[in-house]
Amino acid sequence: MSRTKLFALKHPYPRQSWNKQAVYNLYRYRAPNPTSGKKTFYQQKFLAKQETRRFHGEYLTERKWNSMFRHTLRGVIRMNPAKMAEDDGSLVVSGRGTGEDPLPTRMLPEDPIERKKVLFGDKPKAIPFVQMTFAPLERRLDTAVYRALFTSSIRQARMMCLHGKVYVNGVKMPHAGYMLNPGDMFSIDPLLVMAAIGGPERASFKQLSTQAKSDLQQAIEEAQSKTKSATFLKASNKRVLAGNAAAQVDTETFTAAGVKSESTESETEGGETSEGKVEATADGGEAGESTEEPKKKKFHLPSDWRTYLPQHPRWKIYDEWKPKRFMNLFAFIPRYLEVNHHICHAVYLRHPVVRSSGPEVPNPFNSEIMQLAHNWYLRRR
Amino acid sequence: MPPRLRPPSLPSTSNVIPQSFSSSPLLPFLLLSYHIYTQIPTSSSSPSSSRNFSTSKSTYRRVRFEKTEGTRNGFIDWMKKHGGRLNTPSPQNNIPVYMTINPPDLFHEGTFKEVVKERAPGVSRKQALREAVDWNEVKRKTATTPFPTNPTFRVHPVISTEFREQIYLRMKAERSVRRISAELNCELERVAAVIRLKEIENRWIEQNRPLCTEMQKRVHAMMPVTHYTNFPHHESITDLRIHPATNNQLFLSVPESMPFNRKDAGEALGLLPADIRMPHSELIEVERMKQAGVEVQEMIKVEAEREQKEAEETKAKRERREKRLGAGKIVETERFRFRLKPANAAFVGYRYGVPAEDRKRGINKIPTRVV
Numbered sequence: 001m002s003r004t005k006l007f008a009l010k011h012p013y014p015r016q017s018w019n020k021q022a023v024y025n026l027y028r029y030r031a032p033n034p035t036s037g038k039k040t041f042y043q044q045k046f047l048a049k050q051e052t053r054r055f056h057g058e059y060l061t062e063r064k065w066n067s068m069f070r071h072t073l074r075g076v077i078r079m080n081p082a083k084m085a086e087d088d089g090s091l092v093v094s095g096r097g098t099g100e101d102p103l104p105t106r107m108l109p110e111d112p113i114e115r116k117k118v119l120f121g122d123k124p125k126a127i128p129f130v131q132m133t134f135a136p137l138e139r140r141l142d143t144a145v146y147r148a149l150f151t152s153s154i155r156q157a158r159m160m161c162l163h164g165k166v167y168v169n170g171v172k173m174p175h176a177g178y179m180l181n182p183g184d185m186f187s188i189d190p191l192l193v194m195a196a197i198g199g200p201e202r203a204s205f206k207q208l209s210t211q212a213k214s215d216l217q218q219a220i221e222e223a224q225s226k227t228k229s230a231t232f233l234k235a236s237n238k239r240v241l242a243g244n245a246a247a248q249v250d251t252e253t254f255t256a257a258g259v260k261s262e263s264t265e266s267e268t269e270g271g272e273t274s275e276g277k278v279e280a281t282a283d284g285g286e287a288g289e290s291t292e293e294p295k296k297k298k299f300h301l302p303s304d305w306r307t308y309l310p311q312h313p314r315w316k317i318y319d320e321w322k323p324k325r326f327m328n329l330f331a332f333i334p335r336y337l338e339v340n341h342h343i344c345h346a347v348y349l350r351h352p353v354v355r356s357s358g359p360e361v362p363n364p365f366n367s368e369i370m371q372l373a374h375n376w377y378l379r380r381r
Numbered sequence: 382m383p384p385r386l387r388p389p390s391l392p393s394t395s396n397v398i399p400q401s402f403s404s405s406p407l408l409p410f411l412l413l414s415y416h417i418y419t420q421i422p423t424s425s426s427s428p429s430s431s432r433n434f435s436t437s438k439s440t441y442r443r444v445r446f447e448k449t450e451g452t453r454n455g456f457i458d459w460m461k462k463h464g465g466r467l468n469t470p471s472p473q474n475n476i477p478v479y480m481t482i483n484p485p486d487l488f489h490e491g492t493f494k495e496v497v498k499e500r501a502p503g504v505s506r507k508q509a510l511r512e513a514v515d516w517n518e519v520k521r522k523t524a525t526t527p528f529p530t531n532p533t534f535r536v537h538p539v540i541s542t543e544f545r546e547q548i549y550l551r552m553k554a555e556r557s558v559r560r561i562s563a564e565l566n567c568e569l570e571r572v573a574a575v576i577r578l579k580e581i582e583n584r585w586i587e588q589n590r591p592l593c594t595e596m597q598k599r600v601h602a603m604m605p606v607t608h609y610t611n612f613p614h615h616e617s618i619t620d621l622r623i624h625p626a627t628n629n630q631l632f633l634s635v636p637e638s639m640p641f642n643r644k645d646a647g648e649a650l651g652l653l654p655a656d657i658r659m660p661h662s663e664l665i666e667v668e669r670m671k672q673a674g675v676e677v678q679e680m681i682k683v684e685a686e687r688e689q690k691e692a693e694e695t696k697a698k699r700e701r702r703e704k705r706l707g708a709g710k711i712v713e714t715e716r717f718r719f720r721l722k723p724a725n726a727a728f729v730g731y732r733y734g735v736p737a738e739d740r741k742r743g744i745n746k747i748p749t750r751v752v
Contacts, residue, residue, distance in 0.1 A: 081667070178751075
């Protein structure tokens with residue numbers, strides 16, 4: 001059974017979360033040296049596996065992770081087109097099969113270190129392959145959502161998936177374990193993202209959001225009682241709503257972010273249709289009573305309801321967003337993702353790879369531990 | 382049996398802090414008071430009644446469930462002392478503030494013990510320490526490594542919003558993804574993704590849906606960002622995937638007098654040569670022309686021809702695909718989009734497809750792809 005106290009201070013483990021206690025635990029965490037003391041190789045591997053699994057996918061059972069593990073690790077090598085144009089690769093195997101020496105032996109430096117430098121000077125750095133042990137986890141939808149900085153922990157991302165808030169290619173994907181394919185686009189409602197990775201004023205944001213919805217519902221019901229349209233509003237009614245009295249509380253202090261030109265337009269529209277607005281609000285009392293009586297149908301807001309209230313104070317949350325505490329410690333996006341925070345959409349470009357400059361899988365463990373953990377999962381213990 | 386890893390002869394000294402340093406200005410960096418490893422005190426330092434007969438060296442041992450000093454295992458004190466320093470919601474100049482704990486290579490050379498011992502006369506201990514640290518190096522390291530315990534993982538910058546705009550503008554100017562990628566030094570997949578995302582963004586603007594501009598701004602301020610310049614260099618675009626077939630050794634006898642090049646190597650492994658497998662393989666041809674001294678106008682002409690040919694090919698491919706898909710009749714209903722294909726009813730079973738196993742136990746029901 002998995003632990004219930006994830007961020008316990010007395011029994012600290014590193015976790016993938018921006019929680020303040022998780023940050024404290026990560027700060028004081030030093031991975032143990034598995035090779036220290038008198039441990040058998042099996043013990044070393046087991047310790048390494050234990051340490052790494054507490055961080056990577058601790059909510060997955062070992063059986064589940066075992067089925068995801070792949071011993072092949074994806075790597076790439078950077079090619080230089082200029083060099084490839086110069087030579088067709090035969091120089092590498094010329095001579096006795098390992099390439100010709102740059103100088104005859106008598107002209108090489110005496111010092112063995114210097115000699116090595118001349119002979120093997122531009123050898124590429126070793127690729128840290130073992131850092132990719134947990135790369136299959138990065139394909140999971142919940143992990144990708146967390147890496148795209150849409151949530152503050154993997155568990156939160158998982159919860160969002162399970163609650164049906166995450167869409168993959170425009171289709172609701174309620175499975176946190178969905179394995180993303182290269183080219184998949186996933187998205188979450190920006191309001192949820194702003195709440196998840198935003199500062200502490202989340203309660204008031206929620207209040208504003210519900211208030212905006214109820215304001216809009218009331219206004220739509222008023223308009224419907226007047227024009228008797230079935231469910232959706234006509235374009236002319238949209239204008240009436242844009243100048244709704246309840247929606248025009250703080251016109252001076254803010255504008256809806258990103259649509260400033262549009263909001264000024266709607267301001268003028270509001271002026272034009274001010275008479276209509278007054279009528280709508282005047283009729284509000286009667287209309288409200290009449291709609292309460294027949295409770296047959298549940299009221300559904302139109303899907304584009306956000307566009308109806310360009311001047312509602314709710315839009316403040318777009319302009320006054322603040323990051324969550326300690327977000328800066330985890331603010332990085334791996335190269336295999338392309339994220340647009342304007343619309344809270346992200347694309348999974350390809351599977352994560354490792355190159356000589358480093359791996360793409362975020363990981364706090366050094367290669368020594370990862371090597372042992374990788375060996376553990378190679379089955380042959 | 383695989384080789385057994387030998388323990389290192391001595392543990393790292395990074396956790397040992399001389400008592401005389403308690404007033405050092407570097408203390409937050411040097412002193413790690415909140416570690417969950419403790420040094421077992423040697424018997425010589427603490428006069429105890431029980432004698433220790435062990436002659437082996439004292440080792441660092443993890444005391445996992447030991448209580449750390451202070452309220453709630455030192456968490457309250459840590460929040461007061463270090464929490465504020467670590468929490469930097471708006472860093473300056475896109476230089477990220479990642480976690481820094483005890484930077485391992487704080488000094489140019491030697492440990493701080495040596496630095497203090499070998500300082501020049503007249504130089505205070507504090508000053509000697511401060512000068513010994515290569516602060517630029519420390520800053521550079523901490524700006525790219527969010528996990529100080531793993532120096533191999535380094536953060537790569539993301540592209541700025543202006544950069545995205547430039548990619549989109551080039552697409553609007555009818556340039557191919559391949560060409561944009563080569564011009565701006567951005568991976569092919571990234572360019573395509575940026576265009577896709579930008580299309581959605583523009584649709585949102587049309588629909589008056591608000592964008593999270595503030596969030597985007599502040600998130601980008603917290604991480605390294607590649608800004609758009611005339612010749613931007615974001616990432617390498619010619620990364621060749623290491624094929625698993627190349628991981629194994631292959632012994633092949635080749636005649637000494639014959640050259641053995643990349644193409645031959647690819648054939649031996651059953652792969653295409655790297656010149657073709659590499660993304661942006663057309664750059665090799667460009668480089669070849671450059672080395673041959675071909676004039677720029679001529680090169681542009683050749684490139685344009687190649688691009689046109691490629692565009693025609695992809696267009697023909699797409700048309701063929703559409704033709705293939707559109708062969709059957711399509712019936713749209715509310716829930717489904719039936720693609721009717723001509724089928725041979727003589728094969729029973731084939732007509733009805735494979736038996737559905739989705740209700741069986743243990744069959745994975747998570748979809749594998751979303752189109």
